[in-house]
Amino acid sequence: MNYSIYNDITITDIAAEGKAIGRHEGKVIFVPYAIPGDVVNVQVIKSRHDYVEGIIKDIVTPSPHRVAPFCSHFGTCGGCKWQLLPYKMQLDYKEQQVFEQLSRIGKLTDLSIQPILPAKETLYYRNKLEFTFSGKRWLSNDEIAHKETVEQRCGLGFHIPGMFDKVLDIETCYLQPNPSNEIRLAIKQYALAHQLPFFNIREQTGFLRTLIIRNSVSSGEVMVIAVFAHDDEKQRNGLLQYLQQQFPAITSLFYVINNKRNDTIHDLEVNLFSGRSHMEEQLEDLSFKISPKSFFQTNSKQALRLYRVIRDFAGLTGKETVYDLYTGTGSIALFLARQASLVVGVEMTEDAITDAQQNAARNRIYNTKFYAGDMKDLFKPDFIAANGRPDVIVLDPPRAGIHPDVAGNILDSGVQRLVYVSCNPATQARDMAWLSSHYHITEVQPVDMFPHTHHVENIVLAERVMN
Numbered sequence: 048m049n050y051s052i053y054n055d056i057t058i059t060d061i062a063a064e065g066k067a068i069g070r071h072e073g074k075v076i077f078v079p080y081a082i083p084g085d086v087v088n089v090q091v092i093k094s095r096h097d098y099v100e101g102i103i104k105d106i107v108t109p110s111p112h113r114v115a116p117f118c119s120h121f122g123t124c125g126g127c128k129w130q131l132l133p134y135k136m137q138l139d140y141k142e143q144q145v146f147e148q149l150s151r152i153g154k155l156t157d158l159s160i161q162p163i164l165p166a167k168e169t170l171y172y173r174n175k176l177e178f179t180f181s182g183k184r185w186l187s188n189d190e191i192a193h194k195e196t197v198e199q200r201c202g203l204g205f206h207i208p209g210m211f212d213k214v215l216d217i218e219t220c221y222l223q224p225n226p227s228n229e230i231r232l233a234i235k236q237y238a239l240a241h242q243l244p245f246f247n248i249r250e251q252t253g254f255l256r257t258l259i260i261r262n263s264v265s266s267g268e269v270m271v272i273a274v275f276a277h278d279d280e281k282q283r284n285g286l287l288q289y290l291q292q293q294f295p296a297i298t299s300l301f302y303v304i305n306n307k308r309n310d311t312i313h314d315l316e317v318n319l320f321s322g323r324s325h326m327e328e329q330l331e332d333l334s335f336k337i338s339p340k341s342f343f344q345t346n347s348k349q350a351l352r353l354y355r356v357i358r359d360f361a362g363l364t365g366k367e368t369v370y371d372l373y374t375g376t377g378s379i380a381l382f383l384a385r386q387a388s389l390v391v392g393v394e395m396t397e398d399a400i401t402d403a404q405q406n407a408a409r410n411r412i413y414n415t416k417f418y419a420g421d422m423k424d425l426f427k428p429d430f431i432a433a434n435g436r437p438d439v440i441v442l443d444p445p446r447a448g449i450h451p452d453v454a455g456n457i458l459d460s461g462v463q464r465l466v467y468v469s470c471n472p473a474t475q476a477r478d479m480a481w482l483s484s485h486y487h488i489t490e491v492q493p494v495d496m497f498p499h500t501h502h503v504e505n506i507v508l509a510e511r512v513m514n
Contacts, residue, residue, distance in 0.1 A: 051091050053099075055107055058085040063144045063473065065128055065501030066100075076101055080122055082131050084110025112136060117170075117221060123185070124215055125208035126222070127499040138163050138495060141503040145472050145493045149507075153476030155483065160491040164352055169498035171224040172346050174262050174328075178203050178231055179310070180238075180255040181214035182245040201245045203235045203258065212248045226296050227260045230271060234258060237289050246276055254282060257310050261337065264347040265329035270299040272339050274312060278304045287320045299323045301339050313340055313398070330354065333381055333410050341402050342375050346496045353468070353494050353504060354382045357441060360466045360490060360508040363387050367438035370462075372426060372453070377403025377417060379441055379468075384412045391434045392417040393425055423450040431460055442467045448474030454481040465509040470496075472505045479507060487512050 056069040058081045067081035069089070075098040078089055086108040089101035116122070116130035129137050142163045149155045166172060184202025202216030216235075219228055238245065238255055246253035259272040271290060275283055283302060291300060299322040303312050317339040326337045330351050337343050344350035357379060361369065363386035371380040374392030376399050384390045384407075392415065394400050400419040407415045416434065418425060422444075431437070440462045442449065448471065457465070465486055469475035479488065486509035494504045 052104060053089045053091065053101070056087050056089050058083050058087065058110070061140045061501075063148060063501070071099075074099060078103060079128065080131065082110050082112060082136075084112050119219065120215060120217060123187075123207070124205055124217070126205065129499045129501060134165070134169055134498065137498065138165055141495060141501070142493055144501070144503060145491065145505050148472035148476045149479070149488075149491065151476075152473055153480040153483070155476065155479060155488055158488060158491055160493070163493040163495055163503070164349075164356070166346070166349055166495050166498050168348065170221045172348070172498065173222045174264060174343070174347050175345050176220065176223045176227060176260055178217070178258045178260075179206060179214045179248075180245040180253070180257065181212075181216075182247045182253055183212075185210075185213045185215045201235070201239060203231055203238075203245075203255075223260065224262060226269065226294055227262070230260060230269075230290070230294055230297070231258065233293060234273075234286065234290070237286060241282070241285065243282055243286065251276075251308065254279060256305055259312075259339075261326060261339075263326045263328045263337070266327050267296075268298040268323070268326040269294075269296050270301070270326050270337075270339065271297050272301040272303060272312075272317065274303045274305050274310070276304075277306055291321050297322065299326060299339075313396075330378070330382065333406075335376070335378060335381075335406050336402065336409060338402065340398055342399060343378065344496070349494060349496045349504075350378075353496070353506070354379060356492050356494065356506050357466055357468060358383055358386065360464075360492075360506060361386075361439050361441065362464065363439070368435045369439045369441065370426075370434075370437040371441045371443075372422060372449075373442060373444045374403060374417065375399050375443070377406055377415070379443060380415055380417070381406055381410060381412055383441070384415050387439075388414065389435065390415045391437070393422060394419060395421055423452040426453055426456055428456070428459065431456075436460065437462045439464045439466065441465075442469075442478075444469070444474075444478075446471040446474065448478045451481065454478060457482060458485050461511070463511050465507075467507040467509065469505050469507075470502065472503065475505060475507065479509065482509065485512055486510065 053071045058067045058069045060068040066077040069076040077100045087103050088105040090104040091101045093100040181202045204215045204217035207213040244253040246256045256276045257274040261270040300320045328335045369387045369390045371392045374394045380390045380392040397419040400417045403417045488509045490508040492506045496504045
């Protein structure tokens with residue numbers, strides 16, 4: 048379909064999803080990789096009644112705010128899309144996003160939004176990355192014109208957005224500290240030299256499938272998990288022994304055999320090849336065991352700041368019963384436990400609850416209870432009767448937010464204080480609107496966990512309204 052080109056479009060704002068906004072004849076235009084102040088010619092790729100989506104064909108006049116992207120993969124990778132925006136402007140737009148979501152979606156008023164907590168480090172801030180092997184990596188137009196060889200088609204990197212079978216080969220990634228880049232590049236070179244087949248996700252063939260690298264900020268430990276599509280002991284051990292010898296910084300080296308049609312490993316056996324069975328991360332005086340399948344906040348330093356805000360908002364005196372709903376591996380619950388009488392954690396995943404219990408034991412925290420189960424089925428009046436009426440409820444749900452039944456049981460619980468943590472202010476706004484008949488927001492604190500992206504974490508404190 049031959050769509051139009053709109054010329055001389057002035058970019059005026061940024062939408063909640065991170066795309067830039069312009070207008071043409073009263074119709075909103077969404078454009079990626081543009082920033083306010085740009086004047087651009089836009090190639091329309093999708094047209095609807097009240098908006099269009101497009102891509103930049105030409106930059107007529109660049110915004111005076113533009114900064115040069117630091118990554119050579121910018122614009123293709125799909126990550127770190129806000130590299131063109133100065134960091135101060137990124138923070139401003141994230142604050143704006145929180146305000147607009149709460150006020151427009153939630154119809155919430157009298158909002159006291161604190162300035163967003165910036166990240167002290169805007170590069171190399173992640174403690175976990177997952178890379179994908181591909182025997183038919185994504186090729187640029189220039190590469191296609193030069194007819195790349197079969198060997199050059201092998202790649203190890205990130206999926207192209209919206210294309211499950213296309214992988215961009217990554218040279219340098221600025222998200223995770225070294226030796227992450229060195230390990231990934233060494234594995235690729237070893238695999239090419241030893242003719243180890245890279246996976247083809249469409250045909251479900253090949254040997255090397257995915258690679259997970261984790262690191263601990265506090266201990267400096269490095270965990271590597273190599274995932275193979277089938278077991279070939281000679282090839283597998285050759286690669287793992289090479290990693291063991293070349294990278295003494297790797298403190299935990301695992302492998303997984305995954306012959307499923309998807310890349311998830313949560314239901315698979317993780318085998319220890321060498322080193323420790325886990326890593327440790329320290330937050331204040333708490334030590335957290337992180338095993339290969341454990342969830343942990345991917346920005347450790349900002350997680351500490353996030354947890355301190357949660358603790359301040361909870362306002363604990365040592366007498367309270369706290370419910371930590373969607374507790375994960377219990378990191379928030381344990382962070383609050385020493386200032387509470389009892390903390391009750393609820394989480395869907397049994398493995399995560401096992402981690403939470405082990406982390407409580409290793410930190411000699413004995414005033415916690417952890418339960419595994421579906422939140423809407425478990426968190427009910429009989430559960431509250433058995434564990435005690437909560438004085439404070441902390442919520443940290445997935446991006447989809449909470450189920451209406453959970454909201455109803457919160458309302459019925461009579462809890463005095465809610466601390467709602469969210470990675471999606473839109474669903475947080477919707478949920479707080481459900482709860483607004485009994486709770487009034489008194490504090491809002493955004494936290495920047497992911498610089499150079501549009502994602503923002505937000506913490507809301509709400510207090511029960513006396514009827």
